[in-house]
Amino acid sequence: MKRRKKVCPHCGRKLWLRDFYITKSGNPSSWCKDCERQNKRDWYDRTRRVPDGIRLNPSTGLLMQHEGLARRIYWSKQMLDDLRRLFPTTKNEDMVDILGVSERTLIRKARELGIYKDKEWQHNNTMRHVKMAQLTNRIYGIKTPFQKGVHYCPENEFQKGHQLSPEAKVKQAEALRKWNRLHPKAAQHRCKSLMKPVLCVDTGETYPSIAVAARSNRVKPPWLSTRIKQGKPIGGRTYQFINNHLTKTEQ
Ligand SMILES: [Zn+2]
Numbered sequence: 001m002k003r004r005k006k007v008c009p010h011c012g013r014k015l016w017l018r019d020f021y022i023t024k025s026g027n028p029s030s031w032c033k034d035c036e037r038q039n040k041r042d043w044y045d046r047t048r049r050v051p052d053g054i055r056l057n058p059s060t061g062l063l064m065q066h067e068g069l070a071r072r073i074y075w076s077k078q079m080l081d082d083l084r085r086l087f088p089t090t091k092n093e094d095m096v097d098i099l100g101v102s103e104r105t106l107i108r109k110a111r112e113l114g115i116y117k118d119k120e121w122q123h124n125n126t127m128r129h130v131k132m133a134q135l136t137n138r139i140y141g142i143k144t145p146f147q148k149g150v151h152y153c154p155e156n157e158f159q160k161g162h163q164l165s166p167e168a169k170v171k172q173a174e175a176l177r178k179w180n181r182l183h184p185k186a187a188q189h190r191c192k193s194l195m196k197p198v199l200c201v202d203t204g205e206t207y208p209s210i211a212v213a214a215r216s217n218r219v220k221p222p223w224l225s226t227r228i229k230q231g232k233p234i235g236g237r238t239y240q241f242i243n244n245h246l247t248k249t250e251q
Pocket of ligand 1: 008009010011012013031032033034035
């Protein structure tokens with residue numbers, strides 16, 4: 001039986017053998033006539049020699065700089081200004097739409113000019129994503145892997161009276177310092193959340209933290225905190241913690 005039809009692997013159509021060019025060996029070519037022609041046309045467009053200079057490319061809408069057979073995108077002053085101004089606080093997908101270049105070209109140009117994303121903007125973005133994930137979990141009732149009262153790995157848990165080795169202490173402090181440097185805004189927020197507001201019973205004054213209260217009375221902060229826990233006066237005055245959390249839940 002003589003073969004009369006063949007599938008073109010490029011376009012996937014099943015065609016008669018007359019729709020395929022015959023090669024030198026007498027066999028039909030792999031691709032069909034349409035695909036072969038389109039491929040030739042594309043190759044010609046890709047490698048066509050264009051006179052040197054900067055001119056508009058109608059297919060991409062960008063100014064192209066031609067030099068011999070080499071070509072590259074010509075970055076106009078407007079584009080560079082946009083890149084410098086918008087890149088640090090804009091998503092790459094949006095930048096691609098604004099400039100009309102590919103994402104790879106955009107990032108390469110930014111690195112060439114030494115432009116990077118704003119650290120704080122990036123951190124805020126990730127925190128927004130985390131919060132959105134938490135919200136959706138709450139809406140759909142998806143339980144997070146961390147639940148109260150469940151012990152996944154009791155042997156590695158923090159135990160009372162456990163002491164870190166000196167090297168581990170140094171390592172931990174270094175890591176915390178590094179994190180603070182990387183995320184200044186988050187570090188500030190963490191400090192605020194760790195602060196305990198204090199009330200002076202004798203004068204009726206309130207302080208945002210133990211350290212501020214201790215400074216105003218010229219005593220050391222750790223002493224003040226232990227005296228508050230004992231319920232004893234220090235420097236002739238008695239202090240109290242203001243438990244914001246409790247008062248909020250009671251209301
Ligand atoms: Zn084809």
